[in-house]
Amino acid sequence: MTDSILQLKQLSFAFPDKQVINDLSYNLKKGDFLSIVGENGVGKTTLMRLILQELKPTSGELAFLPNRNAVKVGYVPQFRNVDSEYPLSIQDFVGLNFARFGVPWLTGSERKRVREILKETKLNDIRKRPLGQASGGEKQKAYLAQALLDRPNLLILDESTASLDPVAKTELLDLVKQINNHQQLTVIFVTHDIPLARRYADDYLFLSPGHYEAGKITELTNEKVGAMNNA
Amino acid sequence: MLSYPFMQNAYMAGTLIAIISGIMGVFVIARNMSFLTHTLSEIGFAGAAFGIFLGWQPLNGMLLFTTISSIGVGELGAKSSRRENSITAISALAIGLGILFLSLADSNASYATGILFGSVIGISRANVIQMVALSVAVLIVIALIYRFLKFDSFDPVGARVQGLWTRTLSVIFLVLLAFSVSVAAQIVGSLLIFILLTLPAAAAKYFVHTVGMMSTVAVAFALIGVWLGLYLSYVTNWPVSFFIAVIEVLFYFCALIYQRIRA
Numbered sequence: 038m039t040d041s042i043l044q045l046k047q048l049s050f051a052f053p054d055k056q057v058i059n060d061l062s063y064n065l066k067k068g069d070f071l072s073i074v075g076e077n078g079v080g081k082t083t084l085m086r087l088i089l090q091e092l093k094p095t096s097g098e099l100a101f102l103p104n105r106n107a108v109k110v111g112y113v114p115q116f117r118n119v120d121s122e123y124p125l126s127i128q129d130f131v132g133l134n135f136a137r138f139g140v141p142w143l144t145g146s147e148r149k150r151v152r153e154i155l156k157e158t159k160l161n162d163i164r165k166r167p168l169g170q171a172s173g174g175e176k177q178k179a180y181l182a183q184a185l186l187d188r189p190n191l192l193i194l195d196e197s198t199a200s201l202d203p204v205a206k207t208e209l210l211d212l213v214k215q216i217n218n219h220q221q222l223t224v225i226f227v228t229h230d231i232p233l234a235r236r237y238a239d240d241y242l243f244l245s246p247g248h249y250e251a252g253k254i255t256e257l258t259n260e261k262v263g264a265m266n267n268a
Numbered sequence: 269m270l271s272y273p274f275m276q277n278a279y280m281a282g283t284l285i286a287i288i289s290g291i292m293g294v295f296v297i298a299r300n301m302s303f304l305t306h307t308l309s310e311i312g313f314a315g316a317a318f319g320i321f322l323g324w325q326p327l328n329g330m331l332l333f334t335t336i337s338s339i340g341v342g343e344l345g346a347k348s349s350r351r352e353n354s355i356t357a358i359s360a361l362a363i364g365l366g367i368l369f370l371s372l373a374d375s376n377a378s379y380a381t382g383i384l385f386g387s388v389i390g391i392s393r394a395n396v397i398q399m400v401a402l403s404v405a406v407l408i409v410i411a412l413i414y415r416f417l418k419f420d421s422f423d424p425v426g427a428r429v430q431g432l433w434t435r436t437l438s439v440i441f442l443v444l445l446a447f448s449v450s451v452a453a454q455i456v457g458s459l460l461i462f463i464l465l466t467l468p469a470a471a472a473k474y475f476v477h478t479v480g481m482m483s484t485v486a487v488a489f490a491l492i493g494v495w496l497g498l499y500l501s502y503v504t505n506w507p508v509s510f511f512i513a514v515i516e517v518l519f520y521f522c523a524l525i526y527q528r529i530r531a
């Protein structure tokens with residue numbers, strides 16, 4: 038029996054004018070690669086914001102296991118605005134995530150970690166390039182590198198592959214999958230790309246208004262996907 | 269020139285002002301706060317006039333007004349359109365109050381021009397000491413929260429999703445800005461202070477690829493402007509803020525031209 042890292046119990050959430058999540062229960066296992074699918078506006082990003090504790094559940098419970106401090110979350114958001122004129126190199130951008138008290142500049146071991154993650158994400162050759170001038174795919178990799186920098190054990194990708202070409206998608210997810218396998222990184226992958234989810238995920242959680250379904254990714258049949266696309 | 273004590277004071281104060289303006293300017297630019305900085309300097313004018321009215325040092329009146337309003341602005345929250353409009357209203361009120369206090373204070377006109385346009389001869393050794401203390405305090409706080417401030421200023425979405433205490437951070441930053449405005453206004457005057465807090469950093473960003481380099485270049489631009497401005501003012505007897513303004517604007521235009529040719 039594998040341990041859980043995150044437990045949702047009858048979780049509900051409503052914006053003042055709109056019920057979004059309704060009575061959702063789910064048990065996320067440590068080391069799992071979970072794909073969350075569902076139509077636009079069904080509440081996927083909202084669920085992620087609940088997990089990040091940016092929003093508070095209206096009712097129900099959301100618990101990290103064994104405790105909150107044991108879980109470090111890395112998040113690659115769906116939208117981001119980094120000004121294209123900023124003098125922020127890719128390397129600089131990735132290092133931002135070492136936000137803590139201490140000397141203003143990065144220490145030797147912190148710089149080493151930045152280099153390591155830049156190599157892993159294949160950004161090392163362009164690390165000096167301003168982020169504003171990087172291509173869409175390079176930016177996504179930089180976002181991922183920043184999220185991975187501080188060694189999270191739960192990584193959330195919110196449609197991070199949507200704007201990537203097929204090769205870049207594979208590269209990015211291969212990397213995530215590799216860390217998922219070797220370092221017990223738990224991954225939540227929000228996507229509309231069902232074939233991609235089939236290829237990388239272990240499990241799925243399918244959100245539709247007022248109804249949730251979860252299972253092994255192999256059980257996510259074309260029929261269900263079709264029903265989703267027609268909705 | 270440097271054998272005159274008032275010039276020594278002016279150079280010491282000017283050097284400090286250039287350093288904190290350059291560093292703070294980097295965050296002012298990244299956080300899109302040029303407009304707010306301008307307003308804070310107008311509020312500073314009202315504060316200085318209020319100080320004179322009560323018989324205080326103008327700097328203390330400035331500190332009082334700018335600090336209170338910077339906290340107030342932080343509370344106005346993130347709705348940027350509403351914020352712009354309230355800031356315009358506040359700035360109108362501030363200038364009105366400043367004019368009122370000055371006329372009530374019945375002080376001579378040179379005091380008023382000193383506050384508005386800055387002055388070289390007005391800075392005493394005691395002023396310099398107070399400015400050193402304030403500047404050092406600002407620099408220490410910046411150093412302590414530098415990494416958080418950098419993350420939040422250059423990648424606000426990333427900072428928020430990593431659970432940074434962004435609201436507190438933004439209030440702290442505004443208070444630091446209030447201090448910087450008050451200190452810098454002593455030489456450049458409240459009318460032109462936003463120049464040092466915005467233009468050097470705005471120009472610097474076109475020449476560099478890292479935030480650290482941006483701060484260094486911004487401080488350099490600010491220092492050149494202040495040092496050269498003081499010298500030219502001494503030689504010509506023209507106002508120092510005029511020279512500083514011209515030099516910084518030149519830097520900024522050069523940066524824009526450089527950006528054009530490179531692109």
Ligand SMILES: Nc1ncnc2c1ncn2[C@@H]1O[C@H](COP(=O)(O)OP(=O)(O)OP(=O)(O)O)[C@@H](O)[C@H]1O
Nearest residue numbers: 052053055057075076077078079080081082083084
């Ligand atoms: N701050 C907010 N206030 C009110 N309603 C909101 C807010 N944010 C999102 N919503 C609404 O909540 C619903 C869920 O939004 P959410 O962003 O979670 O959808 P999503 O599943 O991520 O969609 P997509 O696939 O388009 O990214 C939407 O109907 C949206 O309009």
Ligand SMILES: [Mg+2]
Nearest residue numbers: 081082083115
């Ligand atoms: Mg979404």
